[in-house]
Each structure stands twice: as C-alpha cells, then as structure tokens.
Amino acid sequence: MLFQVIPIKQNDRFVExxxxxxxxxxxxxxTDVTISERWWWGYVINGYIFKVEGTAVTNK
Known part of the structure; x- marks a missing residue:
C-alpha cells in the first residue's frame, strides 16, 4: 500500500x-479459478492474504 491508500503490486501477488x-x-x-483477498492494517505494517483456488488440470 502506497501512502496507506494506493494498492501496489496487486498483479505480483496474484501471479505468485x-x-x-x-x-x-x-x-x-x-480452471474455474476463484480469487479471494484480505487486507489488514497495523500501526507499522500492512498485511495481505491472497488466495487462489481452482480445478487443477494437467496435459496428457
């Protein structure tokens, strides 16, 4: 979070x-991807929990 207002590195969190x-x-x-995100703020640090769920597919 930049200046406690502007979210940054959102795409990096999703890719990771x-x-x-x-x-x-x-x-x-x-496939059938579901994305959920939680943010929390502390006095000194911000926390982010980014969760990706879906059906795993492999090549035959």
Missing part, C-alpha cells in the same frame, strides 16, 4: 498465488 496453487497441485494450469 496462482503459480503456488498450480505447483502444489502438480498441474500445468487451473
């Missing part, structure tokens, strides 16, 4: 979460 989900499933891609 998507790649982690694909890797954990041992697949090549996901």
């Amino acid at each position: 979460a998507y790649n982690e989900a694909v890797q954990k499933a041992g697949a090549t891609r996901l």
Whole structure:
C-alpha cells in the first residue's frame, strides 16, 4: 500500500498465488479459478492474504 491508500503490486501477488496453487497441485494450469483477498492494517505494517483456488488440470 502506497501512502496507506494506493494498492501496489496487486498483479505480483496474484501471479505468485496462482503459480503456488498450480505447483502444489502438480498441474500445468487451473480452471474455474476463484480469487479471494484480505487486507489488514497495523500501526507499522500492512498485511495481505491472497488466495487462489481452482480445478487443477494437467496435459496428457
């Protein structure tokens, strides 16, 4: 969060979460993707939880 107002690095968080989900499933891609995000603010730090869920698909 830039200046506690402007969200930054949103795309990076999505790409990292998507790649982690694909890797954990041992697949090549996901279908029926659902994205959820939670933000929290503290006095000194901001926290972000980005979650990607979907159906894992592999090539035959």
